[in-house]
Amino acid sequence: MVDYALRETDTPSLESYRQGLAVLRAFTGKTVGPPDNRDFALLITAPGEEAVLGGLWGQSRWGAFYVDMIVVPEALRGAGVGTDLMRRAEAEARARGCHLMWLDTYAFQARPFYERLGFTVFAQMDGPAPFYPRWFMRKLLE
Template identity: 35%
Template sequence: MATLQRESDVAATREAVVAGLSAYNAARVGPRNSEPLALSLRDDHGVIVGGLIGELKWEWLHIDLLWIDEAHRGAGHGEALVALAETTARERGARGVYLSTMSIQAPQFYPRLGYQPCGVMEDYPVAGHRIHHFAKAL
């Protein structure tokens, strides 16, 4: 018999769920082969003024975060970070890239780089806004 309960030990519960789901997925599509990706843009003093955080998993790169400090926007740094991420993904055998961005961020940025919209969720993160999902074959 199984019972449902709320857990106070989130870390242990997460670990069990990730292990179970990973085993299930690996049995069907192979191991995840997860590899983190971190790229930075630094100013003349070495301070990070932009960057991209992602994860290579299976045959895809997931871009989780992309940020450029406002003082450095408009100079092509975002495009350069995405291009470097794509190059890295290709070198690691990825077939594509996927990501999400909110309407308050830069949904118009990614189509210029060849990304295709693959979904929109309305009223996220709050009513009147949306989150856009994009993908690109490499």
């Protein structure tokens, strides 16, 4: 048994996440070969500015593309920006050779939006309203 210490925090640093991820990827590499994780982002900014106002963040891994987060600033909602972000992410997923995209969304979020884009529910997690249910959705890329 190796000695270890545990530190509890409700404000983990981005660096601590990166360090944990490196340990996980090292294990994965030894177990099934090098992970093919590739991050992806489409960032919405004001022209000439660096501050991020919204966008889409995702990752491809083992032939699947996960949409982690999509944020459209309120002033841009209903103007097709979300659809454009998702279509660009899908094009990138296809370019990476992915066979599916997947994401999750809560009851108060955007299930109908994703359904209009061809996503279907493959799992549901129930819990208290108004947050739940939480749906896990996918779109097969043929």
